[in-house]
Amino acid sequence: MTSALPTAEPPAASGLLLPYHTQADWLPPDLADALLDHAIANEARFQPGSIMQSGRLTVDETIRQVSVLEHLGPFQERVTEAALAAKPLLETLFGIPAFTASRVEIELAAHGDGAHFQQHIDTFVVVNKRPNPRILTLVLYLHRRPRRFAGGALRLHALGGAAIRDIAPDHNLLAAFPSFAPHSVQRLTCPGGAFADRRFAVNIWIHR
Numbered sequence: 001m002t003s004a005l006p007t008a009e010p011p012a013a014s015g016l017l018l019p020y021h022t023q024a025d026w027l028p029p030d031l032a033d034a035l036l037d038h039a040i041a042n043e044a045r046f047q048p049g050s051i052m053q054s055g056r057l058t059v060d061e062t063i064r065q066v067s068v069l070e071h072l073g074p075f076q077e078r079v080t081e082a083a084l085a086a087k088p089l090l091e092t093l094f095g096i097p098a099f100t101a102s103r104v105e106i107e108l109a110a111h112g113d114g115a116h117f118q119q120h121i122d123t124f125v126v127v128n129k130r131p132n133p134r135i136l137t138l139v140l141y142l143h144r145r146p147r148r149f150a151g152g153a154l155r156l157h158a159l160g161g162a163a164i165r166d167i168a169p170d171h172n173l174l175a176a177f178p179s180f181a182p183h184s185v186q187r188l189t190c191p192g193g194a195f196a197d198r199r200f201a202v203n204i205w206i207h208r
Ligand SMILES: O=C(O)CCC(=O)C(=O)O
Pocket: 109, 117, 122, 139, 153, 154, 183, 184, 185, 201, 203
């Protein structure tokens, strides 16, 4: 006697959007403004943002065009604390079993005219031959008001389908998602091109 094999359901054309979370006014307003001022004051220290390709960090502006600063200076500790405070809620919302954070990795990114980041995930298998276990990605957006750039949405992409969700990078908005979720930064325009007018983002990765 033969029994029928279960037939796999074809994925819906829209695919599966992974859970994500947004929170307006994430930091106390004074802190968000001070962080933006810090970013603007440190223009000279920003470097071209890199990507991981074949296990190596490289700069490729066809994939990622952005300037980054590796440390938040006097704000590192307070932002780390805010990220760790958000962790239990994010674990619950995303269905990720509670884990002990071994590291909170933070960088400050400045997206100017033409900046973008193609669809990618934030998890690497190895970095410098060590596991790089990013679990949660948190992005805090900062910009001068009124906003002087257009575009630059964070786009979340569905698994196995064409669905997308665009998130406008509003000042002091937190966007969070599992680090393995595909996402991209839509190309932006920043006419005039002043550094202070850029789309700033604090990228935070909580490692297990
Ligand atoms: O700026 C954003 O909205 C996301 C940036 C990003 O995906 C990254 O730096 O890995």
